[in-house]
Amino acid sequence: MIDMAVLQWNPDSGVYELREATITTLTDVEAMRGEAATPIGNAEIIVDGGRLAHVETEKQFRDAVLEDAGSPVEVQFLEQDGVLYPADFHSLNLATAYYNFEQARLYALARGLAPEKLRGAPFYYFPDVHLQGADPGRQVDNAGWFPLLRSFLLYPFDRLQEVPLAMNQGVVAHEYGHGIFHAEVFDGSWFPAYSVDWCPTGRCAQQAGYRMVGIIEEGFADAWAVGVTGDPRFTHHSLSMLGDSRDPDRFVRKRHCYSQSAYETELARTAPLSEADQDRYWSRRQYEVGTVLAGALYRAARDEGTSYDQVMDTLLRSYRASGSRSLGAVLESDRDGSIFGSFRIVARAVIDAAGDEPTRRALCAAWMDRLALTAAELEGLCDDVAANGECG
Structure with missing residues (x-):
């Protein structure tokens, strides 16, 4: 030492x-x-x-x-x-x-x-x-x-x-979160198979799955950063121009509420754009939608009987260890990206990995609310839970 x-x-x-x-x-x-x-x-x-x-x-x-x-x-x-x-x-x-x-x-x-x-x-x-x-x-x-x-x-x-990024503990932890995702969900592969399966010509026919990978990576990386630092505003210390746009804590409906239909509408609206313009659009938007996911995890951790560490234990298990519903397993079984592009699948993977009842219930309530999901869509995981109701 x-x-x-x-x-x-x-x-x-x-x-x-x-x-x-x-x-x-x-x-x-x-x-x-x-x-x-x-x-x-x-x-x-x-x-x-x-x-x-x-x-x-x-x-x-x-x-x-x-x-x-x-x-x-x-x-x-x-x-x-x-x-x-x-x-x-x-x-x-x-x-x-x-x-x-x-x-x-x-x-x-x-x-x-x-x-x-x-x-x-x-x-x-x-x-x-x-x-x-x-x-x-x-x-x-x-x-x-x-x-x-x-x-x-x-x-x-x-x-x-401002504070150099290397000195910002949250920024480094965010990037480490990407490394964890790669090591677990992609099983450490230097070139994940989905890139070839979904985009054989270099352009992905099913944009929903391809863009979803970026969204959940950014959202979950922010969640790791909050876990390490205990600071939901870690980006602000080095990137104050972002304001509160990446803050998972301070609830703002426009920032923390989203849905599958909204996602599909955005994909349809950007589909006519050139590939380069689509990439530019989603390179920014993936952080914003990712904040919805980070916010759902943060909100779940506030419920009685669970904690942020328990929520993050669950998130890590959902990457691969939880079995056939894990993110890694779904990614490997999806041959064209049509399955992975669903928030229902992402939420199901996380909730199914919960190791205790309070954490499961908290995740159900938060994810159903923040992503406008129903209990029926989550296939029996949340039948006994009501959404938090903050998104209306």
Whole structure:
């Protein structure tokens, strides 16, 4: 165990502050490497069609996009009274990032994640990333899970002048939530089979299932972030321009209520758009609809007899462990995306994974309300429960 100064949110003062923390999983302090994460510096990643034209395997993909695979980072510290203090900005950023990954991992392990999943997962620190079709120049002001490299990306910051994303524990936990989803629902596959089955020509005939994957990933990743931090407004500390749009707690009907019919209407309205315009529309909208799902989970956790941790235990089981109704099982059995594009299927997977009656009832009440579902649609899981009635 190592005592180290990192930057963390203080809910009492309402600001991020330097504070001492005990890090338990480091194996190499100077390289900030350990069971929670493996930082890689000085990498250059280039993703474009020309490089990927003949890629068929994971190794070929890595060889094609990693112009420079990078190298271990080096962190500098000053020691005082047994505590390590980062000596410069990048050392503080890396130390804080590692601590944030460790907290996300410890929370996931407590919820039931198998220890071998995401152990020592790489994160590319301030990589030089160029994406075909994106803005010219390298990518900045973002953080992400890059499933094709089974890695996290912590980009350089440029225009964002608030708390750096790597220092925002909720942002790192959100990305770790994506990693959990990939490890469980996609069974760790570098290129999930649904991408080929549903979109054999590169364009997906059944948009409902394809877009639903993005919606539930973003919503559930936010739920993981809230679980790790206990802070439903974690995005606000680094991305204040979002306002309360991602807050699962403060109920706003327009933000927290949705339905299958509304989803199908949106899909029909955007269908005539070009593929690029559809992608642009849903790249924003998936966060907004995802907030409906995160809000339903948060609302369920407020009911008597359950807790947020119990709700998140249930969510993790719903990914694969709960059996034939789990999200992973449904995804694998759906050959064209026509089944997975239903909120009824998503809600059924989560509720069916509940390990106790209070949590089941709370999830029924919240999901039926927030997504306008009936007990009959949930196939006997919620016949004894009424919706909360907040969405009307």
